[in-house]
Amino acid sequence: MTDLPVIIAGGGIGGLATALTLQQIGVPCVVYESVREMRPLGVGINLQPNAVRELYDLGIGADDLDQVGVPAREWALVGLNGNDIYSEPRGLGAGYNWPQYAVHRGKLHVLLYSRLVERAGRDAVRLGSRVAGYEKNADGSVTARVEHADGSRSEQRGRLLIGADGIHSAVRAQMHPTQPPIHWGGAVMWRGVTWAKPMRTGSSFVGLGTHRHRVVVYPISHPDPRTGLALINWIAEVTMDNTEGWKQTGWFRQVPVSEFAQHFAGWTYDWLDVPALIAGADGAYENPMIDRDPVPTWVDGPVALMGDAAHAMYPTGSNGASQAIVDARVLGASLLTHGVTPAALAAYDEKLCGPISQVILRNRGAGPFGLLNLVDERCGGTFTNIDDVIPPAEREAFMAGYKKAAGFAIEQLNSAPRTIAEGAKVGALATI
Numbered sequence: 001m002t003d004l005p006v007i008i009a010g011g012g013i014g015g016l017a018t019a020l021t022l023q024q025i026g027v028p029c030v031v032y033e034s035v036r037e038m039r040p041l042g043v044g045i046n047l048q049p050n051a052v053r054e055l056y057d058l059g060i061g062a063d064d065l066d067q068v069g070v071p072a073r074e075w076a077l078v079g080l081n082g083n084d085i086y087s088e089p090r091g092l093g094a095g096y097n098w099p100q101y102a103v104h105r106g107k108l109h110v111l112l113y114s115r116l117v118e119r120a121g122r123d124a125v126r127l128g129s130r131v132a133g134y135e136k137n138a139d140g141s142v143t144a145r146v147e148h149a150d151g152s153r154s155e156q157r158g159r160l161l162i163g164a165d166g167i168h169s170a171v172r173a174q175m176h177p178t179q180p181p182i183h184w185g186g187a188v189m190w191r192g193v194t195w196a197k198p199m200r201t202g203s204s205f206v207g208l209g210t211h212r213h214r215v216v217v218y219p220i221s222h223p224d225p226r227t228g229l230a231l232i233n234w235i236a237e238v239t240m241d242n243t244e245g246w247k248q249t250g251w252f253r254q255v256p257v258s259e260f261a262q263h264f265a266g267w268t269y270d271w272l273d274v275p276a277l278i279a280g281a282d283g284a285y286e287n288p289m290i291d292r293d294p295v296p297t298w299v300d301g302p303v304a305l306m307g308d309a310a311h312a313m314y315p316t317g318s319n320g321a322s323q324a325i326v327d328a329r330v331l332g333a334s335l336l337t338h339g340v341t342p343a344a345l346a347a348y349d350e351k352l353c354g355p356i357s358q359v360i361l362r363n364r365g366a367g368p369f370g371l372l373n374l375v376d377e378r379c380g381g382t383f384t385n386i387d388d389v390i391p392p393a394e395r396e397a398f399m400a401g402y403k404k405a406a407g408f409a410i411e412q413l414n415s416a417p418r419t420i421a422e423g424a425k426v427g428a429l430a431t432i
Contacts, residue, residue, distance in 0.1 A: 016109070017055075023124075024059075036127050047101040051326060076207070166309055167290065180293050184289070197223075210375070216234065254285055261279065291312045298310045310352075313360045370402075371390065
């Protein structure tokens with residue numbers, strides 16, 4: 001059975017990070033991805049220092065990440081009248097040994113794909129193919145049922161199957177057939193990108209408004225040296241009545257900005273013109289803020305979930321993609337310890353499932369944006385001096401608690417050993 005590959009269902013950021021990790025430690029794998037062509041789709045995401053550390057250890061360094069994004073210098077929350085609620089340095093400026101990056105999601109995706117093809121060959125990723133289900137075999141292996149874009153079907157036998165197939169995961173649906181439907185809490189997001197001048201530090205992540213009505217703005221490129229303009233990622237968000245559920249036919253659609261710009265009319269400050277920023281985009285993507293209830297395990301024998309298939313969460317903590325990358329590395333470390341076996345998956349599950357399930361619930365409760373909830377409750381979102389609303393010690397304690405739960409507390413991360421030792425390979429004895 002040792003000549004069988006590990007099968008990875010899904011070639012998103014998490015699936016590709018898993019494949020790169022397996023290639024690094026000497027474990028053959030094959031990725032099945034439903035799209036026929038890898039293209040740089042999507043808008044901005046943040047990579048926390050814990051994920052950047054793992055990318056560096058995969059040989060994807062600052063020079064690579066600077067081609068797809070920009071190091072973040074500041075994270076800030078601002079009230080409705082434009083006054084600061086909380087701000088802090090991020091990445092190297094905060095004392096981490098690694099930066100935080102704000103990146104174009106699609107460009108990062110293509111970077112990971114290109115790097116995998118360079119290292120493992122083009123056959124490592126089978127495009128136009130999706131894993132629709134699996135069967136566990138008597139010898140401990142697993143067979144994936146694969147559907148192809150041309151309508152044909154096939155089977156792939158593997159040592160393990162890793163379900164990295166996103167929030168609509170077929171692997172998770174089989175593993176947990178009675179799981180509740182996707183959860184929508186009422187928030188609708190419109191995402192877009194606009195060329196504009198960066199604000200504050202020049203690389204600041206800013207959340208502005210209340211927990212029910214806000215925008216998030218940050219650059220995802222270095223400024224053009226000729227114009228001074230950078231590609232600014234923005235998210236405009238409004239919480240609505242969700243008693244009847246999501247009424248659109250899909251979870252994601254492209255819309256003109258005229259459909260929602262009225263929600264942010266008048267949001268003009270001396271340092272940011274939100275209506276102009278929204279109007280400057282060619283269009284926007286609309287999607288509800290959704291997640292899934294935590295499940296008690298991510299593992300079914302030789303099958304494991306990771307990324308959004310395991311822990312789809314609200315994007316309030318900027319740690320969805322970051323956690324998927326960390327998942328991949330923890331999984332790789334477990335394979336090094338336990339071999340390419342179900343025991344490795346069980347150890348991975350034991351380490352991450354419980355703690356990350358708590359992060360899902362924290363993010364559902366607004367995550368680090370929970371400070372906006374407190375401000376709204378205590379003063380309606382407008383104030384002159386934030387210290388009169390939430391004392392500094394309370395603000396600091398709130399943020400420290402979130403960082404610890406999400407795995408990127410500074411001292412904890414800086415002092416931790418490498419997840420995967422340099423040059424480590426799965427030994428021949430461990431794979432039998």
